[in-house]
Amino acid sequence: MMLRLGLLAAALLSSASFAAAQPSAPAAPLSAAAPLSTAAERVFDLAKPRILQIRSLLQATGRQSSLGSGFLVTPEGLAITNYHVVSQYALDPKTYRLEFLAPDGSKGALRLLAFDVAHDLAVVKVDRGDLPYFEFDPRALADNLPKGERIYAMGNPLDLGFTIVEGTYNGLVDRSYSDRMHLSGALNPGMSGGPAVTSADKVAGVNVAKQVGGELVSFLVPARHAAALLERARASGALTPDQARGELTRQLVAWQASLYAALVEKGFHDVALGPYRAPQSSADWFSCWSRTNADASIAPRALVNQTSCSTQNALFVADDLQTGEIELVHSYARSVDLNAFQFANFASELYRQSSLGRGSRKRQTPQKCTEDFVSTGPAGPHPVLRVVWCARAYREFEGLYDVAVTSVTQDRDREALVSRLTMHGASWTNAVAVARRFLDAVERAP
DSSP states (O other): OOOEEEEOOOOOOOOSSSSSOOOOOOOOOOOTSHHHHHHHHHHHHHHGGGGGEEEEEEEETEEEEEEEEEESSSSTTTTEEEHHHHHHHOTTTEEEEEEEETTOEEEEEEEEEEEEEEEEEEEEEEEEESOOEEEEEEHHHHOOOOOOEEEEEEEOGGSSSOOEEEEEEEEEEOSSSSSSEEEESSOOOTTOOOOOOOOOOOEEEEEEEEETTTTSEEEEHHHHHHHHHHHHHHHOOOOOOHHHHHHHHOOOOOOHEEEEEEEEHOOOOOOEEEEEEEEOOOTTTTEEEEETTTSSSOSSSSSEEEEEEESSOOEEEEETTEEEEEEEEEEEEEESOOHHHHHHHHHHHTTTOOOOOOOOOOTTTOOOEEEEOOSSSSSSTOOOOOEEEEEEEEESSTOEEEEEEEEEOOSSSSEEEEEEEEEEOOOOOHHHEEEEOOOOHHHOOO
């Protein structure tokens, strides 16, 4: 599970000066023979005047509700941060406002110019000019940054003070639909939106998340996505508060359309489970695992072998809503010493795991489910399926739904295949099309 770094706490950067009058000159790369500690010290000193703390404040009290960071990328005061750092304001500008705090103690209002929810990025503007700023690394923009490159990520973990973390770039993450850079380094809450730079003081990526349960497994948004959003922001100007919600809906709808088009294009392949064949996605951005109860300490009365494949990334929309995940689960169950009636009850328990899980009352409607018996094709290869379809709508983002479709085969009295497809943030058309294809592919093995 990935944890975004700025949801709970922590200002990013609370020291140093913000008062330099001119953009900093590009730094000369260090010699390859220079000690790493010297490189980190130099990067640390150069970065200080170019990093901001970004706060979401409650309009009613003027007190901070969330903290993150950003870094200046133009002399006229444009800065990059994460979308999730400014999400409270983007979703509810009547309740929240944005503010920056500079290392020299100065502060002021921020304007939200643009965001990219798919890559968790935003562009904000400080109403000051003639400021020092970061430049992007040309190799990172061209996806030519070599694996093993030393990277320096900066932030304020857990609001403990300005910190620099030295790590190693390990390329783009495998099995991920959205681009993420893998950094071997200790990013922690409070470092969201901070820059990750090379020893040449050029931005390679933007701090965004860490792997929960891992050690030194962290993630950056590639610099090229930040540079592209910056250009869009320059061309379009600031978003009005009324435009932000509509823009977020537009981006979510467009993202899911691309995701499901790619899913269909990659297609499905069959996997054998007992006497059945079940569909699995052929897309390489699914991660698959298997488990069994055959080795349980108490001998099971029915054996269950399960495969589970899911996408490894989700889109952050709000503190109480993440979306975009797809999961396919197949459980083949076979009786050991249960009679037909007992096995039917056992299979029903597996089948009842069709709920979408707990949602956000504020963001989503209650789920509704329908159930029926379905025949998807000729009786020979296609068993009759008992199918339950559950769905809930997104209250604020018209046209998007969470959907779970679960089926159980009905052709044998002491073995069954229970299959479940779960889709988060899909259009109704895409959910129906993929679910139909999923059910059609459940067959008896020849």
